[in-house]
Amino acid sequence: MTHTYRIALLEDNSKHLEKLEAYLNKIPNARIVLRSRSSDHFFEQLGTVQAHPDILVADLDLGNDSMTGMEVAQELKIPVFFASINTADYIEHIEHLKRDAEICVDHITKPFTEEQFVKSFTRFLREVELFSGLRYVYLDFNRTKKNRILIDEIVYLCADKQAGSESNNKQIHFINRKPENLVDFSFSRMEEKGLLTSQFVTIHKSFRVNKRHIRCYHKKEETVEISLFGDNGKIESRHLPVSENYQGALKKILG
Secondary structure (H helix, E strand, O other): OOOOEEEEEEOOOHHHHHHHHHHHOOOOOEEEEEEEOOHHHHHHHHOOOOOOOOEEEEOOOOOOOOOOHHHHHHHHOOOEEEEEOOHHHHHHHHHHHHHHOOOOEEEEEOOOOHHHHHHHHHHHHHHHHHHHOOOEEEEOEOOOOOEEEEHHHEEEEEOOHHHOOOOOOEEEEEOOOOOEEEOOOOHHHHHHHOOOOOOEEEEEOOEEEEHHHEEEEEOOOOEEEEEEEOOOOOEEEEEEEOOHHHHHHHHHHHO
16 A cells, blocks of 8 residues: 655645645645645644644745745654745755755755656655655455555554454554454554554553554543544544553653
C-alpha cells in the first residue's frame, strides 16, 4: 500500500492557492488537510485539523503577513516544499533550514506548469520517504495473510470484544482504511512483529495506541483523543479510556 502524505498549503495569493490545490490533487498519495492564505489563520487551523500534516507546501513571501513562509517552516519543522517567485532571495535560508532542522526541503520557482510541479513534487515525496525511513510490518488478517502495512498508518490495536475483537484475535484501526481483525495476535509479542513499545503506548489492558496519532490527552475524562478512518470513509476523532494503572506513565510520555 502506498503511503498517503497529509499536505498543508500556505499561499497568500488565492489564484495560486487554487492552482497548487489542483496540482496536488493530481498526485495520488498526497491529501490536502489544511489550506490557508495567512500565517495567523494557518496556525489557528493547525490546532483544529483531525490529523497533523506531514508536509508543508508554502510560498516564501506572504505579502504583508506577520511571518514569511520560511518562518512558518522553521516553526513547524516538517518537510517543506517551497513554491515561490523569489526563491533565489531565500537560497541561503533554505540551505540553513535543510541542514539545521534536518528535514527534507526543496523548492520550485514560479511560474511553473502543472507538469513541472507534479514531477518536482513527486520526486520530493520519494526523498521524504527515503529520509524518513518508513517502516513496514507484515500482519495476518481474517481473509488475507502477510499484509504489508506501514507502521505509521496504524492508529491503535484493540482487544476489546465490544469493539469487535474475538477470541485471541485483535482489531487493528488505521488512519486511511477500515479496521481489520488480526489473527492469532498477542500484545506480549508485538515487538516480535515489529510494533515497538517505544511507539505503541499501553493506555489500557485492551488498547495499544500509536503515539503519532494521539491528538491530546484529556486529563479530566482520563481519555486520549485519536484520529482514525471512520465508518463514513472520513477521518474522525475518537476517545479511548486510559486506565488508572497507565495514567502516570502516559503523562510522562506525552509531557
